[in-house]
Amino acid sequence: MTTTSSLRSRAATFGLTAEEYDLLVSGIGREPNALEAAIVGAMWSEHCGYKNSRPLFSAFPTTGPQVLQGPGENAGVVDIGEGWGVAFKMESHNHPSAVEPVQGAATGVGGILRDIFAMGARPFAVLDSLRFGNPDSPRTRFLLNGVVEGISHYGNAIGVPTVGGEVTFHPSYQENPLVNVMALGLLRHEDLAKGTMGEVGNQIVYVGSKTGRDGLGGAVFASADLSDASQADRPAVQVGDPFMEKLLLEATLEAIESGLVAGVQDMGAAGLVSSTCEMAYRAGLGITMNLDLVPTRESGMVPMELCLSESQERMILVPVPGREQELLDLLAKWELDVVTIGEVEAHDRYRLTWRGEVVCDLPVALLNEAPRYTREGVELDEIRARRERDLSGVPVPGDLGAVLVDLLSHPTIASKRPIFERYDHQVMTNTVVVPGAADAAVMRVKGSGMGVAATSDCNPRFVYLDPYTGAAAAVAEAARNLACVGATPLAITDNLNFGNPHEPGVYYQLGQAVQGIADACRALNTPVTGGNVSLYNQYTEAREDGQSHKVAIHPTPTIGMVGVLPDVTVRATLDLKAGPHTLYLLGEHATTIGASQYLETVHGLEAGRVPGLDLELEAKVIAGTLALIRAGLTTTAHDASEGGLAVALAEMAIAGGQGLTVTLTAPESVRPDALLFGEAHSRVIVAVPVGHEQAAQDVLEGLGVPFTALGESLPGSDRVTIALSGANVQLSVTLDTLKHAFETPLREILG
Amino acid sequence: MRTAVIQFPGSNCDADALHAARLTLDPDARFVWHTEAGLPEGTELVFLPGGFSYGDHLRSGAIAARSPIMAAVKAHAERGGYVLGVCNGFQVLTEAGLLPGALSRNRDLHFHCAPVHLRVENAHTAFTGAYEPGQTIEIPIAHGEGNYYADPETVARLETEGRVVFRYVDNPNGSLNDIAGIVNERGNVLGMMPHPERAVELLLGGEDGRGMFESLRAAKVTT
Numbered sequence: 001m002t003t004t005s006s007l008r009s010r011a012a013t014f015g016l017t018a019e020e021y022d023l024l025v026s027g028i029g030r031e032p033n034a035l036e037a038a039i040v041g042a043m044w045s046e047h048c049g050y051k052n053s054r055p056l057f058s059a060f061p062t063t064g065p066q067v068l069q070g071p072g073e074n075a076g077v078v079d080i081g082e083g084w085g086v087a088f089k090m091e092s093h094n095h096p097s098a099v100e101p102v103q104g105a106a107t108g109v110g111g112i113l114r115d116i117f118a119m120g121a122r123p124f125a126v127l128d129s130l131r132f133g134n135p136d137s138p139r140t141r142f143l144l145n146g147v148v149e150g151i152s153h154y155g156n157a158i159g160v161p162t163v164g165g166e167v168t169f170h171p172s173y174q175e176n177p178l179v180n181v182m183a184l185g186l187l188r189h190e191d192l193a194k195g196t197m198g199e200v201g202n203q204i205v206y207v208g209s210k211t212g213r214d215g216l217g218g219a220v221f222a223s224a225d226l227s228d229a230s231q232a233d234r235p236a237v238q239v240g241d242p243f244m245e246k247l248l249l250e251a252t253l254e255a256i257e258s259g260l261v262a263g264v265q266d267m268g269a270a271g272l273v274s275s276t277c278e279m280a281y282r283a284g285l286g287i288t289m290n291l292d293l294v295p296t297r298e299s300g301m302v303p304m305e306l307c308l309s310e311s312q313e314r315m316i317l318v319p320v321p322g323r324e325q326e327l328l329d330l331l332a333k334w335e336l337d338v339v340t341i342g343e344v345e346a347h348d349r350y351r352l353t354w355r356g357e358v359v360c361d362l363p364v365a366l367l368n369e370a371p372r373y374t375r376e377g378v379e380l381d382e383i384r385a386r387r388e389r390d391l392s393g394v395p396v397p398g399d400l401g402a403v404l405v406d407l408l409s410h411p412t413i414a415s416k417r418p419i420f421e422r423y424d425h426q427v428m429t430n431t432v433v434v435p436g437a438a439d440a441a442v443m444r445v446k447g448s449g450m451g452v453a454a455t456s457d458c459n460p461r462f463v464y465l466d467p468y469t470g471a472a473a474a475v476a477e478a479a480r481n482l483a484c485v486g487a488t489p490l491a492i493t494d495n496l497n498f499g500n501p502h503e504p505g506v507y508y509q510l511g512q513a514v515q516g517i518a519d520a521c522r523a524l525n526t527p528v529t530g531g532n533v534s535l536y537n538q539y540t541e542a543r544e545d546g547q548s549h550k551v552a553i554h555p556t557p558t559i560g561m562v563g564v565l566p567d568v569t570v571r572a573t574l575d576l577k578a579g580p581h582t583l584y585l586l587g588e589h590a591t592t593i594g595a596s597q598y599l600e601t602v603h604g605l606e607a608g609r610v611p612g613l614d615l616e617l618e619a620k621v622i623a624g625t626l627a628l629i630r631a632g633l634t635t636t637a638h639d640a641s642e643g644g645l646a647v648a649l650a651e652m653a654i655a656g657g658q659g660l661t662v663t664l665t666a667p668e669s670v671r672p673d674a675l676l677f678g679e680a681h682s683r684v685i686v687a688v689p690v691g692h693e694q695a696a697q698d699v700l701e702g703l704g705v706p707f708t709a710l711g712e713s714l715p716g717s718d719r720v721t722i723a724l725s726g727a728n729v730q731l732s733v734t735l736d737t738l739k740h741a742f743e744t745p746l747r748e749i750l751g
Numbered sequence: 752m753r754t755a756v757i758q759f760p761g762s763n764c765d766a767d768a769l770h771a772a773r774l775t776l777d778p779d780a781r782f783v784w785h786t787e788a789g790l791p792e793g794t795e796l797v798f799l800p801g802g803f804s805y806g807d808h809l810r811s812g813a814i815a816a817r818s819p820i821m822a823a824v825k826a827h828a829e830r831g832g833y834v835l836g837v838c839n840g841f842q843v844l845t846e847a848g849l850l851p852g853a854l855s856r857n858r859d860l861h862f863h864c865a866p867v868h869l870r871v872e873n874a875h876t877a878f879t880g881a882y883e884p885g886q887t888i889e890i891p892i893a894h895g896e897g898n899y900y901a902d903p904e905t906v907a908r909l910e911t912e913g914r915v916v917f918r919y920v921d922n923p924n925g926s927l928n929d930i931a932g933i934v935n936e937r938g939n940v941l942g943m944m945p946h947p948e949r950a951v952e953l954l955l956g957g958e959d960g961r962g963m964f965e966s967l968r969a970a971k972v973t974t
Contacts, residue, residue: 152862156893157803159763243761243806335760424864424893426949427801429767434956444954446770569954 006031014041020371027366035303035352036360040367042270042308043277046535049370052501053533056511059518060528066490067527072282074115074195074265075185076529078490080564082448083189087121090129090182090456090495090560092534097179101146105179106154107240110312112183113160114266117249118315120193120256121185124428125443126155128165128181129456129495129558133174135411135749140169143177145750151181152422157242158249161431162423163441165456167746168412172460172554175539180495180532182456182560186445193256195265195275197283197344198318202262204276204289204342205324207331208248208314211272212297213305214239244313251334252315260327263318273307275316276342277350281368288351289342291359303354318344375501377508387465389607391593396673400646401731403602407643407677408650409741410601411749418746437655438573439481439639442565451568453487455561459642459679460554465595466610467509471516471557473610473681476618477641478561479524483622484637484684486571486629487563492521494531494559499538499552509555510535517557523615524622526561572629572686574638576656581636581687581713583649583662584696586705587621590644590678591670597642598677611680617706618682624705625684633696636687644677646722646731648685649710650738653720659735661721662711672729676722687713752833752968754780754796757824759815764801764838764948771948772798775964785818796833796967797824799840801893801946811854811896812842821847833877833967834940838894841932841942850935850942851909852901858925862895866957868920869931869945873913876934877970878941881962888959890945892923897944899926899933909933917943 007014011021014037024032024040032040043049050057062070068085069077075089093108109126116123128151132140144167155162160183197204255261263283265275272294280287294306301309319327324340331338350367352360397403407413420435432451433442440455457478463470479489494517499506521528538552565571593599594608628634636656640648645664653660666675688696693709700707721732754777756768765782772780776796783790790797804815815821821843828834828849836844844850857863866889874884882888901909906927909915917932924944932943947960 156862156864156895157761157763157806159802241806243803243808246761246763246803246806421865422862424862426864426891426893426946426955427763427767429770429949429952429955432954432956 007034007037014038015045016041020044023371028362035307036362038304039273039307039360039362042273043367044370046533047269048274050533051370052373052375052535053496053510055372055374056514059515061518061522062527064525064527067529068189068192069529071528071530074118076491076493077119077192078529078562080450080452082450084445084448085187085189085192086452086562087116087119087185087187088182088493088560088562089115089530090180090493090558091115091532092495092497093179093181094176094497094534094537097147098176101143102150102153103239105147105150107312108179108181109151109154110240110242110245111268112181113158113245113249114268114315116183116185117252118193118195118264118266119185119187120191121187122253123160123183123185124430125184125441125454126160126162126181127441127454127456127560128162130165130167131173131178131556132169133177134171135169137174139174141749141751147179148419148422154240154242156424158246159427161425161427162420163425163431163443164435164454167416167419170460170554172551175551176537176553178497178553178556180497180558182493184452184454184562191256193261193264195279195282196263197279197285197287198262200285200344200346202318202321202344203324203340204287204344205317205319205327206294206314206339206341207317207336209241209244209311210295210297210337211301211306211309212311213301213309214311240312247334247336248313248315251331251336255317255327255330258330260320260323260330261317262320265316267314267316269310271308271310277364277367279316280350280364283344286345286347286349286351286364287342288345288353291352291354293339293341295337295339303352303359375507376504377511378504379508380505383465386607387609391608394593394603396671397602400672400676400729401733403598403677404646404650404731404733405737405741407598407601407647408738409745410597411745412597413643413647414745415743416746417743418750432568433485433571433573437575439484440487442485442568442571444568449567451565451571453482453485453563453565455481456558457481458556458558460556461600461606462595462610463513463557464554467512467555468516469610469613471513472520473613474557474559475517475520475524475526476613476615476681477639478559479526479622480618480639480684482561482563483625484572484639486626487565488626489524489526489561489563491527491529492559492561493529494557495534496531497534497537497553497556497558499536501535506552513555513557520615524619570630572635572637574652574655575636576652576658576660576687576713577636578715580690580715582690582693583660583710583712584686584688585683585708585710586624586686586700587617587683588680588706589664589666590674590680593671593674593678596644596677596679598644598673613681620703620705621682621684624700624703625686627699627703628686628696631699633692633699634686634688638685640683640685641679644679645683646676649722650720652685653735654739654742659714659717659719660711661714663723663725664710665725668726672724672727675724752776752795753793754798755783755790755794756780756798756800757785757820758782759785759804759818761804761806762800762802764946768798768800768948771951771964775951775961776968783820785815785820787820789823790827794827794832796835797827799834799836799843801838801840804839804843810846812839812846815843816846825849828940831937831939835878836942837946837948838944841944842896844940844942849940850933851905852899854896855898855900856896857898863923864891864893866891867923867945869917870920872918873916876916876938876941878963878966879916880966880969887920888962889957890947890960891949892945894944897924897926899930901927916941
């Protein structure tokens with residue numbers, strides 16, 4: 001191997017600090033060559049090595065009887081019963097989407113799908129959590145249209161339904177949008193596959209697309225702040241081919257089901273290197289690969305490119321010993337490029353050869369054990385001041401009906417139908433609850449009576465003002481959303497989107513949020529099965545005065561949660577159903593306007609305390625909702641979240657095409673706007689058919705769930721009327737007005 | 752009715768077509784890979800499923816239309832055997848010359864996935880006998896290239912010969928004359944953009960598509 005002079009002064013070009021470079025030198029007892037330094041830089045990047053976040057993760061609960069596979073593999077897997085498991089994971093593609101939204105989002109879908117089928121699971125649902133900046137700006141329109149186009153292009157073509165997600169808008173995402181994609185796959189327990197090299201003598205098979213120069217250094221690109229210069233980094237964005245992925249998916253699943261695969265992993269961030277490194281590490285063995293054998297898209301590619309290209313639609317398969325030829329034949333049937341590029345050996349080195357020379361020889365453990373940093377976290381004064389701000393002087397608007405209309409037409413709350421109609425949400429013929437119809441998506445499991453429900457949630461304003469409570473509230477909301485369709489919450493995956501962790505204010509948010517998620521998951525019995533960390537979501541703006549200015553996103557720990565319906569025919573949606581119903585609120589009324597969408601939209605204030613989250617109350621509300629649905633006492637359930645109770649009631653009326661009338665009673669000390677639009681957690685509205693009220697109340701009392709009768713649905717009426725007893729306040733708006741407010745905005749933004 | 756669902760690389764409604772066919776027509780319905788030279792013995796219905804065969808490269812359906820199995824599908828159609836092409840399957844049928852016209856990009860250039868209403872314009876075909884003439888049915892669409900086009904003489908012929916089988920009540924894609932589905936002259940080959948196989952179970956929101964499969968089950972096979 002060629003020896004080189006020290007690269008220490010150039011450490012940053014490999015994504016390493018000078019200290020990390022020294023650590024590498026002392027770890028291997030010599031100077032690395034440039035290829036080795038680049039490989040270590042990629043493996044130790046935040047994206048691959050989690051060096052800033054992993055020390056915090058010990059707080060997460062990761063086990064439980066329902067967990068078949070916890071963190072550390074390509075995806076987590078939960079047991080849903082009858083021998084079925086669901087593999088699921090969420091991953092971000094934020095920086096690529098900021099630079100090239102169509103391909104950025106498309107390859108986000110492609111990447112997470114490979115994680116799922118690498119587990120031996122057939123992908124059967126995708127959800128997208130998308131965050132954009134100011135909805136009126138041309139940049140947001142460009143990004144939104146591009147991202148939707150990318151998801152649509154990839155998901156529709158590969159034939160996995162896009163069944164849910166979120167789309168919200170806030171100025172902090174103006175330059176740095178968030179594209180978090182969650183995928184679910186179904187597998188039989190016996191087909192669960194692992195990302196391992198297996199045993200000594202095993203062959204290492206490369207299958208899928210040829211390697212090109214696209215996506216070079218993507219992991220490092222994703223682990224630095226965005227800036228104006230990032231636009232020039234467009235080559236770091238990969239280009240996706242859903243057709244190739246479809247072939248790869250079918251071939252991989254067929255190979256796993258045929259028992260031909262000892263280990264499998266997709267080539268994602270940091271490409272060939274990270275997949276093979278991680279598989280070797282899990283097996284506790286070394287490998288040697290011949291880079292001359294890597295199929296290339298163009299001639300003249302050098303080891304650095306071969307190793308770190310993030311060309312899409314490529315997998316590493318390790319055949320079961322003795323069945324290599326069968327595997328190669330099967331892959332050939334799918335007309336895929338297949339090459340055996342290396343072998344598993346009885347040592348602990350990661351060795352690469354090229355043109356007859358060893359070009360990389362590093363310890364497998366060193367590559368996989370990135371340094372870990374615990375940083376100092378301090379809350380920013382500015383945020384504390386916002387939280388502690390006295391809101392008593394905020395005036396109560398005279399026309400609360402107009403406020404309701406304003407909130408329904410806020411793009412964060414408004415109907416996302418114009419978006420999800422561009423996604424095939426029905427292919428695979430399993431989608432029982434389509435997007436927009438309920439608080440979570442529901443897919444049936446063919447060959448069983450069960451259903452699987454999924455949701456993704458986060459209220460970034462809550463997290464910004466109070467990262468601990470806000471992150472815990474995201475878990476609580478996800479569990480509540482699953483309960484609202486009749487599903488028992490099982491487990492989560494998380495996608496932690498934050499700014500630059502070197503900044504104490506950001507690190508504080510990250511630490512608090514992780515603790516909040518951990519505590520809520522413990523209380524609600526939904527362990528963490530995996531996730532993804534996306535840091536450096538901030539943008540450095542050059543201003544005219546010559547100063548650079550940093551804009552960090554609102555901290556956004558997106559929670560993806562999966563649940564099971566033991567009987568998929570026993571479920572609920574959010575629309576009011578035919579016939580008269582009595583409306584109940586499970587949980588407690590809101591008493592403050594702090595941290596609400598209302599306060600931001602109507603009063604231009606992002607401030608106030610996040611309402612307190614009582615996880616015991618949350619668990620009771622979830623249990624009560626599930627009990628009512630399963631006892632056949634309600635087929636309507638909807639949680640009150642962004643926009644509060646009034647918005648939730650309006651959404652139920654719009655979806656059901658009928659009016660309702662309710663009367664809210666609260667102590668005089670509670671502001672009318674808090675009661676209507678406040679965002680207290682742990683609230684679910686259900687509709688019980690008239691005549692069954694006593695049975696429903698008995699169920700709730702038996703479980704100790706606090707509840708209030710709100711009023712009734714009005715089949716045949718076209719008005720939503722909400723009165724506040726004692727306050728002499730009433731709002732009454734026609735369905736047409738509400739519907740127009742709710743359904744128009746996204747159509748206009750999409751153009 | 753013995754049913755064969757053709758699988759091209761990139762088909763993605765193949766499993767849905769098989770599931771629906773097994774539920775309504777033939778518990779032994781089976782897949783046939785595109786490189787096969789012939790159809791299984793006794794095949795009565797060939798189902799060309801939706802998806803993105805060959806990734807829509809060149810033109811939707813263009814490459815699949817020239818794959819080995821299509822010679823057998825053409826011979827089957829010439830013998831009077833039934834052929835149903837849905838979505839990408841319809842595109843394959845036009846590219847293969849089994850049906851006239853072409854399907855271009857939707858008028859607004861966007862993919863649409865939504866339930867649509869169709870009017871049954873001809874209830875006297877083997878595919879629609881179970882419907883009432885003029886009946887409105889709800890079937891989902893999911894396509895980006897469903898905008899039916901043919902030259903004026905061809906469209907006029909389709910209309911006068913009663914070969915426009917389904918028409919959109921509210922045209923979602925810009926198709927000429929709101930055409931959603933057509934048959935060949937002999938009436939044994941039908942292509943349509945909406946997905947009847949997605950509408951055979953109440954659990955999934957509706958079963959207006961069942962009529963098509965029930966019609967086929969009752970139809971006389973003339974081969």
